[in-house]
Amino acid sequence: MKILYLLRHAKSSWKDLNLDDFDRPLNKRGKHDAPFMGKKFKEQGILPDLILASPAKRAKKTAKTVAREMGYPESEIHFDKQLYATSATSLIRLLQGQDDEWESIMLVGHNPELTLMSNALSNQYIDNLPTTGLSCIQLNVNSWGHIEPKKGEQVIFDFPKRYL
Template identity: 35%
Template sequence: MKTIYIVRHAKSSWEYEGIQDIDRPLKKRGIKDAYLLANVLKDKIKKPDAFIASCANRALHTGIIFCNVMGFPMANLKISKSLYSFSDGYLVKTIRALDDAYDSAIVFSHDHGINTFVNTFGSKPISHVPTCGVIGIQFDTEHWKNIKSGKTVLKEFPVNHKD
């Protein structure tokens, strides 16, 4: 059994001029949402075996917050340049390449590809994964490279945890 948790990076800021897209930081709201959802996951799931983040500032910062809250060593957070991509295949390739020693992993990535992934591989249709949304999908396989249709086991969005 393999379980993947897909996290869309928290809300980022567009207010800075002259910086490249890859360098855009999180907004204050994004930071709050990342702490909120990390705490929700900490209490709801077993800590994943691997944490992988896109090299983009906003995804990496989201991943660091989750590492901090969930007690995962930041030194073991893997940073992936290929997750900062605007093609749909990057996420599938990243997940299928995971080490089979990991029974679970959490990936911090971007809008492009996440909706396609969760609707292709999950069992519940999800029209849109918002910023800092988390989707968990469990696969009945021993090898990541063999993932096919899975079962959606978690759907957590910030809006569901705010007063």
């Protein structure tokens, strides 16, 4: 059994429209939600074996903040450009190439790719993975190379507005 955590970056700022999309930082809500959700994930016993994150500023900050709150070493986060401006199909191929020593992997990235990926792999349809939202999918495989569409079971769907 493999466990996949799909975490969308926290809410980002659109304050400076001259910034390249890659360089957009978190806004005030994002800076609140990332540590808050990291604490919630820790309470739920979530601690992935590997965190792969987009190197975009907002995703990088989200990954580091959530990791710190969960007790995952920030220095062990792998930043991969393949998680930025990609497709759900490319993300699935990226996962299929991961070492089977990892029982659980968290991808920290962007929409629409993460929503599409959750829907492709899971038995549950979601309209949207909200910012700092998490879709956790249990995959009934022993190898990342064997993941297939619609063979997973969504066991967690969590996001900040659930706690308001």
